[in-house]
Amino acid sequence: MTNKGLLLTLSLTGSLLLTGCATEPVSVTAEQLADQFDNDADGVINERDKCPDTLPGATINNDGCPALISSEKKNDLIVLFEHDSSVIDAVQKVEINRAVQKLIQNPQLMIVLEGHASASGASDYNQRLSKARAKAVRSAFISKGIASNRIDIKPLGESKLLLKDETLQAESLNRRVTAQFKLMDESTDLKWHIYSMEPHRSGV
Incomplete structure (x- = not known):
């Protein structure tokens, strides 16, 4: 077989292999897709979220759970x-x-x-x-x-x-x-703070 014929054969074989790979069905279940969502919008996907109903705005840890703090927290x-x-x-x-x-x-x-x-x-x-x-x-x-x-x-x-x-x-x-x-029943650190420090008139 000539070099030209060999190259043509290899090219056709490669095309068939690629076509076979491209048409290989990929199985992705609805459950797998849902695991990648973030239903409570806390930045942690459902698959890793151990607290799926986090309070909106709460500071959360790596497991998606709110960070509890003491009553002596910073002022809001x-x-x-x-x-x-x-x-x-x-x-x-x-x-x-x-x-x-x-x-x-x-x-x-x-x-x-x-x-x-x-x-x-x-x-x-x-x-x-x-x-x-x-x-x-x-x-x-x-x-x-x-x-x-x-x-x-x-x-x-x-x-x-x-x-x-x-x-x-x-x-x-x-x-x-x-x-x-x-x-109402426990303290949860919130990512929302107001500091109203406008200058006031002098005096005690």
Whole structure:
């Protein structure tokens, strides 16, 4: 056989082999396809997801389960106040409204409000002021339709200062209400945080 004939034979044989491979049926079941989906949209496919009904927005581990945390978690909302005041200004109301939407979208959540005051003045007065601030934020949530049993308040007075120096900035940041989202029966870390740190007028 000539070289030309040999090449033609090899070419035809290769074409037949490739055709056979191309027409080989591939068996993929519906169950296998479903395993590659992510039904609860937490970033972990069904095949590896040990918690198929994760709370939307929760921080999850490699198994698709929410990362549980202690009650002393980072703050999800900070509302700042003027000197000797429990009045919520317009800027803070915008941030509160965003938190309200989070509660509306997740009825299994509640919120814990901690009221704080700066160290200036009498400690018993600061305790009452911190309670008034927490109650003001609580009332803002209730006015937007959030049930009162989903809101806890903890007036802490000057016992947990954010900054302990006596600068105007420190005093301003210590006049606050902090808020933390929690599940009704356990704490779950959520990937949603609001830090409302707008500058306020000078004063204690």
